Amino acid sequence: MRKFVLPLSIVILVLALVMAVRTMRFVPYPDTARGGEPLPVVNDSLLAAHLAGAVRIPTVSYQDSTPQVAQLRALHGYLEQTFPRTYAALSHEVVGDASLLFRWAGSDTTLQPVVMMAHLDVVPVEPGTDSAWTHRPFSGDVAEGFVWGRGTLDDKVGVLSTLEGVEALLARKYRPRRTVYLAFGDDEEVAGHGAADIVELLRARGVRPLVAVDEGSAVVEGIVPGIDRPVGLIGIAEKGHMSVQLTVSAEGGHSSMPPPQTAVGVLAQAIDRLEKHPLPPRLDGPTAAMFDHLGREMPLGTRIAMANLWLTRSRVIRSLAASPTTNASIRTTTAPTVIRGSPKANVLPTHAQAIVNFRIISGETPATVLSHVRSVVDDPRVSITLSGQPAPPSPVSSTTSAAYRTLERGIRALAPSAIISPSLVVGATDARVYGGFARDVYRFLPVRVGPNDLDRFHGTNERIGVRDYGRAVGFMTNLIAALSTQ
Numbered sequence: 001m002r003k004f005v006l007p008l009s010i011v012i013l014v015l016a017l018v019m020a021v022r023t024m025r026f027v028p029y030p031d032t033a034r035g036g037e038p039l040p041v042v043n044d045s046l047l048a049a050h051l052a053g054a055v056r057i058p059t060v061s062y063q064d065s066t067p068q069v070a071q072l073r074a075l076h077g078y079l080e081q082t083f084p085r086t087y088a089a090l091s092h093e094v095v096g097d098a099s100l101l102f103r104w105a106g107s108d109t110t111l112q113p114v115v116m117m118a119h120l121d122v123v124p125v126e127p128g129t130d131s132a133w134t135h136r137p138f139s140g141d142v143a144e145g146f147v148w149g150r151g152t153l154d155d156k157v158g159v160l161s162t163l164e165g166v167e168a169l170l171a172r173k174y175r176p177r178r179t180v181y182l183a184f185g186d187d188e189e190v191a192g193h194g195a196a197d198i199v200e201l202l203r204a205r206g207v208r209p210l211v212a213v214d215e216g217s218a219v220v221e222g223i224v225p226g227i228d229r230p231v232g233l234i235g236i237a238e239k240g241h242m243s244v245q246l247t248v249s250a251e252g253g254h255s256s257m258p259p260p261q262t263a264v265g266v267l268a269q270a271i272d273r274l275e276k277h278p279l280p281p282r283l284d285g286p287t288a289a290m291f292d293h294l295g296r297e298m299p300l301g302t303r304i305a306m307a308n309l310w311l312t313r314s315r316v317i318r319s320l321a322a323s324p325t326t327n328a329s330i331r332t333t334t335a336p337t338v339i340r341g342s343p344k345a346n347v348l349p350t351h352a353q354a355i356v357n358f359r360i361i362s363g364e365t366p367a368t369v370l371s372h373v374r375s376v377v378d379d380p381r382v383s384i385t386l387s388g389q390p391a392p393p394s395p396v397s398s399t400t401s402a403a404y405r406t407l408e409r410g411i412r413a414l415a416p417s418a419i420i421s422p423s424l425v426v427g428a429t430d431a432r433v434y435g436g437f438a439r440d441v442y443r444f445l446p447v448r449v450g451p452n453d454l455d456r457f458h459g460t461n462e463r464i465g466v467r468d469y470g471r472a473v474g475f476m477t478n479l480i481a482a483l484s485t486q
Helices: 002-025 045-053 070-084 082-090 156-171 194-204 261-278 283-294 300-305 310-320 367-379 402-414 430-434 450-458 466-483
Strands: 091-095 100-106 112-120 146-148 180-185 210-218 232-237 240-249 333-340 349-362 382-386 418-423 442-447 461-465
Touching: 002 045, 045 070, 045 146, 045 156, 045 466, 070 082, 070 333, 082 156, 082 283, 082 466, 091 194, 091 283, 100 156, 100 194, 100 283, 112 156, 112 194, 112 367, 112 430, 112 466, 146 156, 146 210, 156 180, 156 442, 156 466, 180 194, 194 430, 210 402, 210 418, 210 466, 232 283, 240 261, 240 367, 261 333, 261 349, 261 382, 283 300, 300 310, 349 367, 367 382, 402 442, 418 450, 430 442, 442 466
Parallel strands: 112 180, 112 210, 210 442, 232 418
Antiparallel strands: 091 100, 100 180, 146 461, 210 232, 232 442, 240 349, 240 382, 333 349
């Protein structure tokens, strides 16, 4: 036994030294975001009033219904009234049902253009929750230092801050070097066709953008475990999505004489299997890039683990999988969302159906997810079909491009103490249709998000601070100028 002690001790010592050296080298990246323009001085009250006016127009998108064109056209009219310089100086047109496309001609039309994106529609308010709002969801109230209502975070804030930026630049007689497009889809919240219609139109006109910038990530505070500084996350990719319908057919009848397993029972068993056997985790691609940046800023114990993934990968993955927030960044998630059975408590259903939604991580495809579902369910009584049109994960954009560096500098002006990192967007945005069309696509909205704000997205008491919105407008003003002069 003794003859093994010395070799084992040497191995342990070598491992410890290797881990120590790797940890010492795992230091924060140099700050390359210095030198950006300071945020311009703005009239916060006026800007808040403009945003509030847009919030008061309920451009709600409802699933499986036609677009609310009348409300969207009302918003068009409000924007034209509020931003007269923009409408006078930029060409503009309605695309499809009610999407908007503006073109600001650059001085050098041989250069690839820039596309600034946002969307005009908002999600509905959950029935029965109106009374839980401090201010009515479409009031547009400016109170307690906030603008309240649907769209203040998602995504009239993006539309209005972009137009405010253009309006401010026009007031300064600014002319872009690159052509700038403003592309505002009308049905992002239902994964509609507005943004795709705009891309199809631009493609037909021979336009090939250098970069497109949309919503997606933000400056988060108090959300990343182990980091007490703000974190500016730039979305360099987003997950894909698909839904699968599970259907079980059986003989009906009265519930007083049930078979050993009803259609609902078979269906529930299939759902249980899918939840208990998710797709495997992946710590690569945009997620690996994010943790490579953020891990360097974390406490020593976490830094040791992140610096030595060659040894600690399985442990790190288990830790990340324990939280729904971080689990979503390392795997294709499985979420049963809809189930239908009998219309009456004492009637056995002849058909039971469920919808299971998947958010697909980079490196996987709708086809591999569908294969996984069939393998896990493994029950000939369960019919498995696609529900809706699947969307694959987006391409991954560069973290070394001039546009990415411009975003870094803008975030530094917005949040001087922030750690800036690439990230994976786990939700779906209109930016998905620009993958393969624009050279790079980035997802960042210049708002600050804390733990208490996460539920406000698509939830109750959506709001944005008046001062924070003023800073968002300053950020967009600088960003449009910087991107269009590269």
